[in-house]
Amino acid sequence: MISSYQQISVARAVYGLPFLCLIFIFIGCENDEHNSTAEPQPGTSENIFRPSFTFPTKNRALLDDNGSENFFTPTTKAKTWTSGTFGCVRNSGSRLHEGIDIASIERDQNNEPTDPVCAVFNGVVVHVNRNTATSNFGKYIVLYHNLDGFSFYSLYAHLSKIDQNIQIGAQLHGGKKLGVLGTTANTREKIENWRAHLHFEIGVQINSKFEDWFPTWYKDGKNHHGNWSGLNLLGLDPADILIEDQSKKIDFVERFASEPLLCRVRVYRKKIDYFERYKQLCVNVRTEKEPLAWDISFNFSGVPLRAEAFYGAKNKPRTNYTVLEVDENVYNQHRCSGLLFKRGQKWEFTSKGQRLMNLLIYN
Numbered sequence: 001m002i003s004s005y006q007q008i009s010v011a012r013a014v015y016g017l018p019f020l021c022l023i024f025i026f027i028g029c030e031n032d033e034h035n036s037t038a039e040p041q042p043g044t045s046e047n048i049f050r051p052s053f054t055f056p057t058k059n060r061a062l063l064d065d066n067g068s069e070n071f072f073t074p075t076t077k078a079k080t081w082t083s084g085t086f087g088c089v090r091n092s093g094s095r096l097h098e099g100i101d102i103a104s105i106e107r108d109q110n111n112e113p114t115d116p117v118c119a120v121f122n123g124v125v126v127h128v129n130r131n132t133a134t135s136n137f138g139k140y141i142v143l144y145h146n147l148d149g150f151s152f153y154s155l156y157a158h159l160s161k162i163d164q165n166i167q168i169g170a171q172l173h174g175g176k177k178l179g180v181l182g183t184t185a186n187t188r189e190k191i192e193n194w195r196a197h198l199h200f201e202i203g204v205q206i207n208s209k210f211e212d213w214f215p216t217w218y219k220d221g222k223n224h225h226g227n228w229s230g231l232n233l234l235g236l237d238p239a240d241i242l243i244e245d246q247s248k249k250i251d252f253v254e255r256f257a258s259e260p261l262l263c264r265v266r267v268y269r270k271k272i273d274y275f276e277r278y279k280q281l282c283v284n285v286r287t288e289k290e291p292l293a294w295d296i297s298f299n300f301s302g303v304p305l306r307a308e309a310f311y312g313a314k315n316k317p318r319t320n321y322t323v324l325e326v327d328e329n330v331y332n333q334h335r336c337s338g339l340l341f342k343r344g345q346k347w348e349f350t351s352k353g354q355r356l357m358n359l360l361i362y363n
């Protein structure tokens, strides 16, 4: 992971120069309340010249040479900054961190963090949780965005304060202030003041009917977060996206096509909610015939990357899905994902993997 940042940083140095002056313009959050909540009009200079993504706080050390140490917050003082990055970085590599932890760089006289947190892209507010007790994200906000027809979310967690005007349905510019960075979480182990950070995610929503699915899987559980629970969100590496977008507009479809595949699974469903929303990720689709199944490729963390329509002559078997293949190299490099295990020569889903599949195919 470290080397991928370094490679991108070299690429940025080569291709990013024309953008330097523009980055300067959007160096931080907009704090002024007069900022309109309307979408900018196509063709305005704002649209043409600014990079697509702004950083979610004023901490932009990620763009500096060797700046990662000042950008990411480690999990303990004994750990390095890499424990605040995306991927298999928690619990000595055995637990997935689905976002990045961005360090606070502004404090008041009581040493409380004051960093403004801002929308990274034009979007709409879809979830606002002001009740710390109901989530390990603490106070958090989810925005939904659309880039060239590709929908994705961004999530801002552990906030100390959410601005009053951040209400569900509000349309925001990238750069619009959302609240203040903090330490809120409902976990037994509190986030200490020195570790105040923004947990930040960019990713995709698995099922738009999560609210209906939840009681089918968790008979006695309580879902406080509608369709925007962390269980229904799968993150990509947001640091990679922020860096790459500085030099080249992100193309999510291209990005999904280049992700290493953990496995391919044949799913016996004619329609899958996720791929109804991501038709650009479907291949081999015939307009005159519905498929018997979809062969779905996943990355290590379970993000469905693509679906190939399967028109077998046979009828649907008893099972809902079968594992077709697993890339053992990808599996061994990302043990934390915990979606599959090998029983003898056969790959099977773990309970976490079964939950993902059950949610994915729910209709």
Ligand SMILES: [Zn+2]
Pocket: 097, 099, 100, 101, 199, 200
């Ligand atoms: Zn985090």
